[in-house]
Amino acid sequence: MDVLQLDVSGRPQAWITPREAALLYASDSVAWTVGRACKVLRGGFQRATGLQSRIDVHPIVAVRGCVPSRAWLQTPSLSNPKLFVRDRFLCAYCGQRFGFDTLTREHIVPTSRGGRDTWMNCITACKACNGRKGNRLAEEARMGLLYLPYVPSLHEDMILRGRRILADQMDFLLAGVPRSSRLHG
Numbered sequence: 499m500d501v502l503q504l505d506v507s508g509r510p511q512a513w514i515t516p517r518e519a520a521l522l523y524a525s526d527s528v529a530w531t532v533g534r535a536c537k538v539l540r541g542g543f544q545r546a547t548g549l550q551s552r553i554d555v556h557p558i559v560a561v562r563g564c565v566p567s568r569a570w571l572q573t574p575s576l577s578n579p580k581l582f583v584r585d586r587f588l589c590a591y592c593g594q595r596f597g598f599d600t601l602t603r604e605h606i607v608p609t610s611r612g613g614r615d616t617w618m619n620c621i622t623a624c625k626a627c628n629g630r631k632g633n634r635l636a637e638e639a640r641m642g643l644l645y646l647p648y649v650p651s652l653h654e655d656m657i658l659r660g661r662r663i664l665a666d667q668m669d670f671l672l673a674g675v676p677r678s679s680r681l682h683g
C-alpha cells in the first residue's frame with residue numbers, strides 16, 4: 499500500500515511508502531490523519547521498558563508546515579501514463595480501448611504547427627489513428643474527437659498517479675474531483 503501525503507491545508511502532495519510515513523510520525527511532522535490505521539510498523543525494543551516501539555500508519559497523513567499561497571493553482575505535470583488514465587485508455591478518434599503499448603499522446607493541434615504539449619492540447623489516440631491523422635488538424639483529416647481534453651485537478655492527478663488506492667484514499671480524492679471528470683464515469 500501507499501500513503502497519501504497532504505499538506506496541512508489538505509492539498510495532495512505525494513504518494514509515499516509506509517516507511518516514509520513512519521518517519522513523519524516519528525519526527526512529529528503529522529498534523530492530522532484521515533481514515534483508520536491501516537498498517538502497523540514496529541521498531542526496536544526500548545531498553546528501559548522492554549516494549550517495542552510501534553507506529554500506526556494511516557492511509558492519509560497531512561504534514562505540518564506553511565502552504566505557499568499559489569500552491570493550489572499548480573497544474574499537474576503531463577505524462578503518458580496519466581494521460582491514458584485520464585482518457586480511460588480510449589482512443590479519442592476510433593473509440594476503441596487499447597493497452598498502454600498501443601496508445602500514443604496525440605497533439606490535437608500538431609506541435610509542428612504550433613500546438614503545445616499541454617493537457618488541453620493532448621489526447622489519447624491509438625497508433626493507427628495517430629498515424630492516419632499525421633500533421634493535419636482534426637478538421638482537415640475529418641476526424642472528430644469523441645471526447646474532450648481537460649486539465650486534471652490536483653486531487654485527480656493523485657488518482658492518475660496512484661497504483662493501488664485504498665477506499666479511504668479514493669473517497670477523499672474523489673470528493674475533490676469535479677463532477678465533470680471522466681473519473682466519476
Ligand SMILES: [Zn+2]
Pocket residue numbers: 589590591592593594623624625626627628
Ligand atoms: Zn484509434
